[in-house]
Amino acid sequence: MTPGKTGNTGRPSTARSVEEHCAHVERLLDPLSSLPPVDVSPEAALGRVTAADISSPVDLPLFRNSQMDGYAVDAASLDTIPVTLPTRGVVAAGPGTPPPHEPGTAVRIMTGAVIPDGADAVVPVEDTVVDGDYVTISRRRRTGEYVRERGTDVTKGTLLLPAGTVLTPRHIALLAAVGSQTVSVRALPRVAVVTTGTELVPAGRSLRPGEIYDSNGTALSVSATANGGNVVSVIHSDDDSATFRAILTRAAAIADVIFTSGGVSMGDFEVVKETLAPLGGEFVHVGMQPGGPQGTAVFDGVPVLNFPGNPVSTLVSFEVFARPVLRRAAGLPSLEQPRLALATDVTSVAGKRQFLRARTTGETVEPVAGPGSHLVAAMAWSNVLIDIPADVEFLAAGELVEVWPL
């Protein structure tokens, strides 16, 4: 291969392996992992990740209470049954301290109500017959039966949830039960997306020849959202460097990381590369398919990942470089990458790590359509990427490959 002589069109001098570029991106995006935690209400905490260990501020149950609707008694009164005891009022669930229990009497009590001091068992209402101010009890109960002792679920200071817990309804129910008004969770990195390319038009506009819909903004936006990003801005820039720079300035003011698409390869009008390379941006060729042309930069102190513009290249670049870092920053667990058996033979290009769009039903995995980075439907119909190492040119059906869930 002979490099072209034209300005920006030559293959970039820097070539990197996927592993090297991943490590570079991880260093660049490292500040995302130390964003200060935020306080949210339990109601708003679904799917968020605890920033620190959470200990209980109270005992649970908060006080000794009845497990049943029935009668609070002292178990010693039930030595002989049936037994008829005089009744002494009613304790409902709700505020207030009931008077102390008189041995040999029974107090009507509701589920969750405070057990009077001196009572030590509850007789369920099913085992009683009331007659005026007396109750006849037909079944013996041991000391402690149907009594929920204070602190038998958790005691004050007990670790409720360790740092790093992805909050589900059952966790949030516990936080509410101990009276948490707020919970400290990992911040969601603020993400700005900038798409480039004069051929791109928004949905709803009629297309002229040569124009296509701008899908990368939407694709990167929802991909970031699905992986712990808080998308604060999605903007399209034309291929004018001043415009692009003005958009980056606005994005950097409100975001922790910026993703761009397009303008990084070997055409004559690579606005991203032309704008950011003079500011220290690095534009490299990564040994992968799709997604070879990649860039990174820091703009106004904010890290920027520059993905290529082909829709499939953009999505695969996000999956390989951005998703792991974004999930880690948000505290989300990394996704499992199981090894599955190929359903068919697969060929690959030497020197390039391939991420083939593929479908699996859990047992085997089969590529969907070809490697073309324009095959958006084929990507939509895939549910995994097959990761084929750079030094592999052929894999036979039945061989195990690592797959990345989509």
Add this chain to the structure above:
Amino acid sequence: MTPGKTGNTGRPSTARSVEEHCAHVERLLDPLSSLPPVDVSPEAALGRVTAADISSPVDLPLFRNSQMDGYAVDAASLDTIPVTLPTRGVVAAGPGTPPPHEPGTAVRIMTGAVIPDGADAVVPVEDTVVDGDYVTISRRRRTGEYVRERGTDVTKGTLLLPAGTVLTPRHIALLAAVGSQTVSVRALPRVAVVTTGTELVPAGRSLRPGEIYDSNGTALSVSATANGGNVVSVIHSDDDSATFRAILTRAAAIADVIFTSGGVSMGDFEVVKETLAPLGGEFVHVGMQPGGPQGTAVFDGVPVLNFPGNPVSTLVSFEVFARPVLRRAAGLPSLEQPRLALATDVTSVAGKRQFLRARTTGETVEPVAGPGSHLVAAMAWSNVLIDIPADVEFLAAGELVEVWPL
């Protein structure tokens, strides 16, 4: 057992199996499954479920375009290589139709740009050397190489996504690529939550003796949200029937389904039962632990599920009765209920289907703490419910049990 003589305290005459009550709830909530679909933008469609098949309104690619930055040629010109061809202008990606290709010339072309009529291959820039108005090409290319033909990904009318697709970023990228402004998705049923009990106070208030924090509102709210519900209201009612009824009236005006907690069992102050039974509500005892007392009603035309008030009973009731129906209404797939081996012996109560809080690491499953319906922390620390049939009293370690994921 002898029923008590007091007003509302007797065991309800109606007793139901879990299966019978499930079927009853399904019929009651059936209208949720036929809510009219809604149109949302692709950006807002993450996790939503397509309401109908979606076919492509366009071909993809939309037009014949270049896969590389390079030179568009007619492959016949490359019969002998190296070959030097005169260059004829530049075609960038963007609006416009380039002039027809002159055989024996080369046109500089960018990735994604329209291929001039008559050209049938693209030579990547890496295989070229430019000298003034001429380009020397060092490698032969076949007809069609690096040319993306119109419609090779999808053709107009192709089924893109079937009805019932849970939309992920790759699906949404495809919708954006075909220019969708909106996507028709299943409605999220509007859910109102009403908690009852004078013992309940909101987080942040200091507790008097006998009071506890109102956790059921939060628990039911986030549980509904996590399973396709659109929570429109979460309100606490005291045990006054007029207040409760006024709250239900407001909730019914804005919700498709109402969940209540508390006030359904055998105490003296069962506001839910006392209010809704005279309006046709059914209050029954379901053969299950926890969650025995259950109610259903229709209020102002809106179905109401009345769960018991113990926090664990409330959550388990939601999991057993509400979650499957809510997910189906939202179009979400039902959750798998795998069979796992017990790590320890387990005993159960004859005649009651048990839902034991338990932890699994994927291989075996082990109960967490006891069956008490007040053990909120034990529920938080569980990740499944073990489903023990009503007719089983003992299961030995190693036996297989069905588990419900939490």
